[in-house]
Amino acid sequence: MPRYCYSITTIGSHQRFSYYASMLGATETTTLRPAAIFRFTIFVSSEYDRISELNTPSTLIPAETFFREGSNFLQTLLSPLSSHRLFGTHIFETIVNAVAHEVRQIFRVDEAAPSSSESEPPEVPVWIVVGVNDNTLFESTNLVPASQEAIDTLLKKSRVVQGESCCCICLDEFNVNAECYTLPCQHFFHHKCILRWLQTDHTCPMCRHPLLTLKD
Ligand SMILES: [Zn+2]
Ligand SMILES: [Zn+2]
The missing domain is CATH 3.30.40.10 (Zinc/RING finger domain, C3HC4 (zinc finger))
Structure with missing residues (x-):
């Protein structure tokens, strides 16, 4: 299933590494019903490789709970990152906050959102790819958009x-x-x-x- 890319956020750099996060979903739809449940799956990718030991099983959270306390949830979900050599405490906190903020920017809950099935709460998959670039391999670390x-x-x-x-x-x-x-x-x-x-x-x-x- 091709994933739909909602956004790519530059998180910043720390020592020789810079970080970004891509938010991806299954459809373009970002308006959720009140009963919607996020299914978060996190991947960490460094240059060309996935850092597979940091991949976590997908985890469910009701969307409304996420909007209230998403940072705490992500803190737990992403906690394997905090002890990995590519991430320090400082960058870990920044990633958690940037991702929580971005999910709140992308999605909103609306009573009138269309539903495909009334019987089950709709599950909304969200894939988060945390990317790590080694700044010493590339000259420019300033991100400039293409024309x-x-x-x-x-x-x-x-x-x-x-x-x-x-x-x-x-x-x-x-x-x-x-x-x-x-x-x-x-x-x-x-x-x-x-x-x-x-x-x-x-x-x-x-x-x-x-x-x-x-x-x-
Ligand atoms: Zn893609
Ligand atoms: Zn290329």
């Missing part, structure tokens, strides 16, 4: 040719022949994922191949 013209001309619709590859922004696996979008460096992504990414940063998230920015 709209660069996005329009350089991002090309394509098909996945080799199997067992994933969109490195949402970590969802591509099937062979699935629709994807490629950058001039030939790295490929979901359209929504790379679009969000380029609105934040003008370089390929895999190899840092640069696209033109507004200032160029």
Whole structure:
């Protein structure tokens, strides 16, 4: 199932690493019924690899509870991060707060939200990818968006040719022949994922191949 990328948030940098968080869902819908329950799944990805020991099983929380006390919930969910060498206490707190804030920005609860089934409370999957970049591998740590013209001309619709590859922004696996979008460096992504990414940063998230920015 292709994941729908709601946002990519730059969290900041600490020592040699910089951090971002992508928020992904199953659909574009962000208006929830009052009974909605979030199912959070967290992935941590460093450069090209998932740090699989930090992946946690998905965890449920009623949306309204999350809006009240989301920071505490995420603190527990993300707690394996706090003792990993890539994360210090300071950056851990920042990630928890940024993610809690972002989820509140993306979703809202509305009594009149359409429902697919009256009998069961709707489960809303949210995937959070916490990305870690090693600043010493790349020259620029300042994120500058790509220009709209660069996005329009350089991002090309394509098909996945080799199997067992994933969109490195949402970590969802591509099937062979699935629709994807490629950058001039030939790295490929979901359209929504790379679009969000380029609105934040003008370089390929895999190899840092640069696209033109507004200032160029
Ligand atoms: Zn993706
Ligand atoms: Zn690339």
